[in-house]
Amino acid sequence: MNKNQAIQLLKQRGYKMTKRRKDILTFFSREDKYYTAKSLYEYMESIYPGISFDTVYRNLHLYHDLGILESTDLYAEKHFRMNCGDQHHHHFICSKCGRTKKINLCPMDEVHELLGTYQIEGHKFEVYGLCPDCQVLAS
Amino acid sequence: MNKNQAIQLLKQRGYKMTKRRKDILTFFSREDKYYTAKSLYEYMESIYPGISFDTVYRNLHLYHDLGILESTDLYAEKHFRMNCGDQHHHHFICSKCGRTKKINLCPMDEVHELLGTYQIEGHKFEVYGLCPDCQVLAS
DNA sequence: ATCTCAAATAGGAATCATTCCGTTTTACAA
DNA sequence: TTGTAAAACGGAATGATTCCTATTTGAGAT
Numbered sequence: 001m002n003k004n005q006a007i008q009l010l011k012q013r014g015y016k017m018t019k020r021r022k023d024i025l026t027f028f029s030r031e032d033k034y035y036t037a038k039s040l041y042e043y044m045e046s047i048y049p050g051i052s053f054d055t056v057y058r059n060l061h062l063y064h065d066l067g068i069l070e071s072t073d074l075y076a077e078k079h080f081r082m083n084c085g086d087q088h089h090h091h092f093i094c095s096k097c098g099r100t101k102k103i104n105l106c107p108m109d110e111v112h113e114l115l116g117t118y119q120i121e122g123h124k125f126e127v128y129g130l131c132p133d134c135q136v137l138a139s
Numbered sequence: 140m141n142k143n144q145a146i147q148l149l150k151q152r153g154y155k156m157t158k159r160r161k162d163i164l165t166f167f168s169r170e171d172k173y174y175t176a177k178s179l180y181e182y183m184e185s186i187y188p189g190i191s192f193d194t195v196y197r198n199l200h201l202y203h204d205l206g207i208l209e210s211t212d213l214y215a216e217k218h219f220r221m222n223c224g225d226q227h228h229h230h231f232i233c234s235k236c237g238r239t240k241k242i243n244l245c246p247m248d249e250v251h252e253l254l255g256t257y258q259i260e261g262h263k264f265e266v267y268g269l270c271p272d273c274q275v276l277a278s
Numbered sequence: 279a280t281c282t283c284a285a286a287t288a289g290g291a292a293t294c295a296t297t298c299c300g301t302t303t304t305a306c307a308a
Numbered sequence: 309t310t311g312t313a314a315a316a317c318g319g320a321a322t323g324a325t326t327c328c329t330a331t332t333t334g335a336g337a338t
Binding site: 016017018036037038053054057076077078 | 323324325326327328333334335
Binding site for chain 2: 298306
């Protein structure tokens with residue numbers, strides 16, 4: 001999902017296109033990486049002094065519900081990133097900078113048979129560590 | 140890990156054995172399931188009216204650090220369970236009651252090669268859904 | 279261009295899990 | 309039995325997130 005696709009989707013669904021909403025998309029479009037609500041808030045604060053938490057969180061939830069963003073719970077805090085949802089996949093997530101790398105492998109195929117009568121509703125598979133850039137900085 | 144093993148470990152490491160600590164172990168020994176700090180607090184409150192949050196959280200962390208408990212972030216809240224750590228494994232977790240079933244399969248074997256120069260530090264793989272008991276109740 | 283009004287935002291209080299801290303109590307070794 | 313550090317108490321503080329009411333604004337209709 002890129003910024004223009006997201007704007008299209010919002011209009012299609014009848015949501016108003018505000019400057020704040022565009023700037024949130026700009027924020028997330030910069031990198032393939034997970035961001036905290038706080039980091040978005042700080043970015044928005046710098047453009048719109050006095051912006052409300054409500055605006056940040058309301059739009060994060062809206063974008064998440066629309067599939068524009070995907071989220072994960074990391075270090076007891078929700079993190080968000082642009083949805084790269086062409087097909088089902090998982091992520092390596094850098095524990096230092098939050099940047100991600102797609103993992104085109106899903107363990108669920110083999111797991112289904114192991115779980116017999118258990119009704120599967122979802123799953124989470126993430127790998128954590130240091131990306132090449134952050135390994136260099138750490139050494 | 141069972142209650143007696145945990146008590147042994149605490150003594151070995153020089154920690155004091157208090158009634159509260161024993162009762163926390165009793166609480167977690169009841170079922171193979173993830174519990175919130177809150178549910179432990181309520182259990183302890185019923186035995187020790189006026190017990191401090193501090194006591195609950197301090198011991199949860201102690202037990203976690205000693206490997207007596209394992210934890211996971213679920214629904215933006217930490218959940219704890221008795222460590223069943225004979226060998227590396229993952230869990231199916233019932234989204235209704237929290238009860239778990241071991242999954243003896245780990246996707247990391249195949250993932251290592253996909254991640255080349257990325258330095259892996261950890262991973263998380265969990266499957267969510269309804270256990271057989273909760274499916275019956277839901278129907 | 280202006281009007282209208284539901285949707286969006288501001289401002290800040292409230293909530294919820296968790297952590298922190300100074301004081302008091304207790305397990306256990308001597 | 310006593311001394312002492314560990315453990316627990318009591319409650320305030322923190323940090324992320326949600327909620328509430330009043331005000332502002334985007335965008336379709338006139």
